[in-house]
Amino acid sequence: MLKRFINLEEISSDSPLHVKTKVPAKFVNLPEEEGKAVSDFDLEITIFKAGSGYDIVGRYKGIIKATCARCGSEFEKPIKGEFHYTLMPISAAGKGGDISNEDMDVKFSNEKVLDLHEVLREQILLNLPSKMLCPKCPEDNGFISYVEEDI
Numbered sequence: 180m181l182k183r184f185i186n187l188e189e190i191s192s193d194s195p196l197h198v199k200t201k202v203p204a205k206f207v208n209l210p211e212e213e214g215k216a217v218s219d220f221d222l223e224i225t226i227f228k229a230g231s232g233y234d235i236v237g238r239y240k241g242i243i244k245a246t247c248a249r250c251g252s253e254f255e256k257p258i259k260g261e262f263h264y265t266l267m268p269i270s271a272a273g274k275g276g277d278i279s280n281e282d283m284d285v286k287f288s289n290e291k292v293l294d295l296h297e298v299l300r301e302q303i304l305l306n307l308p309s310k311m312l313c314p315k316c317p318e319d320n321g322f323i324s325y326v327e328e329d330i
């Protein structure tokens with residue numbers, strides 16, 4: 180069975196939880212304008228209990244079908260990403276006391292159950308480029324011609 184829900188209260192500070200699972204394409208459920216998952220997604224996640232919250236580290240990969248922002252053609256694009264954030268109870272918001280690394284992303288939630296499908300969807304959306312370009316429309320196309328070298 181594929182793991183979807185994680186009960187955070189079962190994780191103790193001396194035994195982090197490691198899950199390696201797959202999220203079937205139909206459950207990735209991206210907003211239509213962002214693209215559509217066309218493969219099952221691999222998801223690997225490790226959750227550490229850290230103070231009053233949790234440290235969450237993971238990575239994913241899969242294939243989405245997107246529409247090119249330049250030429251409008253549909254294309255398939257393998258995507259993958261890594262993430263690391265801290266989940267803190269809402270009561271910790273604004274106190275800042277527990278947060279030692281300011282560069283780290285912090286998410287506030289009182290949920291005791293983590294939905295891995297939700298986590299995956301969020302992370303994909305955070306990491307998608309704002310403009311999806313197909314392989315025939317390279318990002319820097321038209322840029323290089325404007326660059327003049329100083330001699």
Ligand SMILES: [Zn+2]
Nearest residue numbers: 247250313316
């Ligand atoms: Zn294109």
